[in-house]
Amino acid sequence: MEIRKTKDDKARDAYELLLSGRIDGAGAIRLYDELQSTMAGGAQTLYINMAQVTFLCSAGLAALIQFSQKMWKQNRVLRIARPSPEVEGVLRTSGLYEQLVEK
Numbered sequence: 001m002e003i004r005k006t007k008d009d010k011a012r013d014a015y016e017l018l019l020s021g022r023i024d025g026a027g028a029i030r031l032y033d034e035l036q037s038t039m040a041g042g043a044q045t046l047y048i049n050m051a052q053v054t055f056l057c058s059a060g061l062a063a064l065i066q067f068s069q070k071m072w073k074q075n076r077v078l079r080i081a082r083p084s085p086e087v088e089g090v091l092r093t094s095g096l097y098e099q100l101v102e103k
Helices: 025-040 058-073 085-094
Strands: 002-007 014-023 045-056 077-081
Touching: 002 025, 014 025, 025 045, 025 058, 045 058, 045 085, 058 077, 058 085
Parallel strands: 014 045, 045 077
Antiparallel strands: 002 014
16 A cells, blocks of 8 residues: 655645555554554645545444544644545445545
8 A cells, every 4th residue: 555645735734645546454553553654744624535546444444433523623624635436445344435535
């Protein structure tokens, strides 16, 4: 899995994480660490672009849920942008599509 982080120049404290590849057990750990680092760095809004993700394991899904809840409790926002068909299937099956995906 690859992670590329960019800061939105137009929106203060907004970031995008562009993920690609398989989010398996090892990828989930990397995702968790990157989410933690970005949140600790002051991100108020975090968009996770998952258009190029080919697989999302339960540990990766758990990391997204955990950080979505942490950010919500601090009046911050975490949203998934452009989920791939594979990611969309996992999110819909788990009942989290409406909660996590940017509309």
